[in-house]
Amino acid sequence: MSNLKDVAELAGVGVGTVSRVINNQPSVKPKTREKVLAAIKQLNYVPNEIARNFKMQKSNLVALLLPSIWNPFxxxxxxxxxxxxxREGYKLILCNSGGKPAKELYYFDMLSQNKVAGVLGITYNDIESSLDTEIPIVSIDRHFSKSVPCVTSDNYTGGRIAMRELYKAGVRKPAFLGVVTSVFSETMLRKKGFIDEAESLGLDYIVYEEPDPVMDDLKYFGNFFKVRERREVDGVFAITDLFAAKYIDQAQKYGIRVPQDVKVVGFDGIQDSxxxxxxLSTIRQPVEEMARTSVRLLLNQIAGAAVSLETIRIPVQFRPGETT
Amino acid sequence: MSNLKDVAELAGVGVGTVSRVINNQPSVKPKTREKVLAAIKQLNYVPNEIARNFKMQKSNLVALLLPSIWNPFxxxxxxxxxxxxxREGYKLILCNSGGKPAKELYYFDMLSQNKVAGVLGITYNDIESSLDTEIPIVSIDRHFSKSVPCVTSDNYTGGRIAMRELYKAGVRKPAFLGVVTSVFSETMLRKKGFIDEAESLGLDYIVYEEPDPVMDDLKYFGNFFKVRERREVDGVFAITDLFAAKYIDQAQKYGIRVPQDVKVVGFDGIQDSxxxxxxLSTIRQPVEEMARTSVRLLLNQIAGAAVSLETIRIPVQFRPGETT
DNA sequence: GATTGTTATTGAAACGTTTCCAAAATGATG
DNA sequence: CATCATTTTGGAAACGTTTCAATAACAATC
Structure with a gap:
């Protein structure tokens, strides 16, 4: 494998010149550039990306830290x-944290040791105090107080829309179904939106949250159906589509028909729904826009722009299905 | 940020010694090791992973090249x-090729330039001749003739089982539905298994393949239902679960009931099915085992073990659902 | 054809590690 | 205590790039 020096020698120029040619820097005479390019071709030279990263002390790697890539959303x-x-010449490192605090921290550590250029984090736990402030971070769906910008969809309005749509579909006794993640998670605003809308409509509502995220879903729904308001509820807003689908699945086992007996609205709008x-009738999150926005925000930060601390909320839309 | 030399100076030893301590190499006296560890702690030293990679001329990055992470399988x-x-201390780089030959090549190029330790490839196109032989590769679901081991599930047997199960469910006029990817793809064996089993059962069967992978699914099924054997077929083996689900969806629009009119068996066994x-009744691929096997094979290769050229085929299982 | 200013080029230094050879310390043996 | 074998240590060299201060080449001006 040939290197810069080989090229420089063959072309009869200095290494600096070759470097400048490779990086498309100006102030290289066309004739010189030509010579260098010829030598590069002849030697089949490709720049050693690792050496480059080393010299620059930064990589072109961006990490995506999320609970599980398995989740369709x-x-x-x-x-x-x-x-x-x-598109921007960066590579993506994928990290599944399983939503576990220890694993989230472990990955942050490892990533800063590996000098990744930045991190996109979808974290569930309160790891704020342990964050390495050196490394640019953009958070998705989670608000930090430190200098970490946050990109999220408009969960609050989404919650209100969901409730309103249930109401329009005739629901008068709605329930919110979900698992509690962190209180700092923006997704909690879905609940708030739901509650506020229900109250402004003057409705009696139920919030049934599962405090333990690892608890068996079956048990969760079992509790919901048996112990709680089995008969009374006529509408359900589930915190995610997957959760809504599981609810429907279980409801049918209890002889509850959807949408005849109970209307259902989910959240996410996962593609294959x-x-x-x-x-499923659902609140569609603008996934693509969220993704691209987060990346651009992060790259700006990497490029050294001032960190915009505001939370960017991208609007959501109701997508009607067969469950309302 | 402190470096090896700082630590060495503080501990009053040579850099080599510090390096040995960090890498847990033997032949460091316990007392020396202690001194070094103390210095490391005091300086809050963390090894510079990039410099390490540079010196070693290899990274601890493994790339996963696949058509689309969006696909649940x-x-x-x-x-x-x-x-x-x-678990093995490697990081994963994710690359979506979209199944496009140009993008697959582009990524292979980029990855070898970035000196990733190895590549796990799920590729659709015939890019064999352009592969950089320097870099360890393990292929999934795709057979190369070069020194690239392949991990796959037992697609052929899966195809036979699928046909047999359809037969058991009363099917006498089965059809295979799928899109043609590469002829080198192991998934093509699903078709072969289906055909062989159908023939050995003495059945009349239909193979309806879509030659153009980018063709609209709707059009595909439109053709299938309208132009072709709309009424006669009483069983369908679809090349993937997603494809099966789409078929069922469309079939219902044409007034065909599943499973009353047509039995359906898919392939993959995606979790959320x-x-x-x-x-869906389906042939479940042992995804976890395939994943771990591929990784182990790749890491062996990275460690310098001889490349085992055989194709590793992991058994599949029929998972009954409501469509047979 | 000096002089000055501009542009192009050179090559050494530096980035932080690992590795390796030589040297020093230690231990064992006679 | 001298000798040899072994273990432990020190530190220079090397990895391939970028950068920067110094220098060379060229162009323009008087």
Whole structure:
């Protein structure tokens, strides 16, 4: 494998000149450039990216830290993030934290040791105090107080819209179903939106949250159906599509028909939801826009721009399906 | 940020010694080691991973090249691959090729330039001749003739089982539905298994393949239902679960009932398929085992072991659902 | 054809590690 | 205590790039 010096020697110029040619820097005479390019070609030279990173003390790697790529919402997000990063010449490192605090911290540590250029984080836990402030971070769906910008969809309005749509579909006794993640998670605003809208409509509502995220879903729904308001509820707003789908699945086992007995609205708008039956009515998150926005924000920060501390909230839309 | 030399000076030893302590090499006296560790702690020293990679001329990055992480089958695979890699101290770079030959090549190029330790490739195109032989590769679902080991599930047997199960469910006029990817793709064996089993059962069968992968699915099914054997077919083996789900969706629009009129068997066994309704009968691929096997094979190769050129085929299982 | 100003080029230094050879310390043996 | 074998240590060299101060080449002006 040939290196800069080989090229320089063959072309009869200095290494600095070759470097400038490679990096398309100005002030190289066309004739010299030509000579160098010829030598590069002849030697089949390719720049050693590792040496470059070393010298510059930074890589062109951006890490995406999320609970699980297996989750279709995150995999859609990852898809667009990778696409946007690739356009800008960055590579994506994927990290599954499982939502566990220890793993989230471990990855942050490892990533800063590896001098990644930046991190896009979808974290569930309160790891704020342990963050390495050296490294640019953009958070998705989670608000930090430190200098970490946040990109999220308009969860609050989404919650209100969901409730309103349930109401329009005739629901008078709505319930919110979800798992509690962090209180700092922006997704909690979905609940708030739901509650505020329900109250402004003067409705009796129920909030049924699962405090333990690792608890079995079956048990969760079991509790919900048996112990709680099995008969009374006529509408459900589930915190995610996946959760809504599970609810519907279970509801049918309890002889509850959707949408006849209970209307359902989800949240996310995962792509393949037309393959679920019944097709879910949902609040569609602008995944692509969120992805690209986060990346651009991060790259700005990497480029040294001032960190904009505001939370960027991208509007959501109701997508009607068969469950309302 | 402190470096090796700082530590060495503070500890009053040579840089070589510090390096040995960090790398847990033997032949460092316990007392010396202690001194060094103390200095490391005091200076808050963390090894510069980039410099390390540079010196060693290799990174601890492994790339996963696949058509789209958005696809639930691939995202499950990626989940386990990341997990296995992390255990071994490697990081995962994610690359979406979109299944496009140019993008696949582009990524291979970029990755070898970035000196990744290895590549796990799920590729659709015939890029064999352009592969950089320097870099360890393990292929998934795709057979290369060069020194690239392949991990796949037992697609052929899967195809036979699928046909057999359709037969058991009463199907006498089966059809295979799929898109043609590369002839080198192991997934093509699903078709072969289907055909062989159908023939050995003495059945009349239909193979309906879509030659153009970018062609609209709707048009594809339109052709299938209108132009072709709309009424006669009483069983369908679809090349993937997603494809099966789309078929069912469309079939219902044409007034065909599943499973009353047509039985359906898919392939993959994507996790959330219980959320699809009707629940798909399918051939479950051992995704986790495939993922871990590929990683181990790759890491062996990276460690310098001889490349085992055989194709590793992991058994599949029939998972009954509501469509047979 | 000096003089000055501009542009192009050179090559050494530096980035932080690992590795390796030589040297020093230690231990064992006669 | 001298000798040899072994273990432990020190520090220079090397990895391939970028950068920068110094120098060379060239152009323009008087």
């Amino acid at each position: 995150f995999s859609e997000l990852a898809y667009y993030i990778e696409d946007e990063l690739d 037309t393959l679920f039956h019944p097709i | 691939f995202s499950e695979l990626a989940y386990y691959i990341e997990d296995e890699l992390d 219980t959320l699809f309704h009707p629940i």
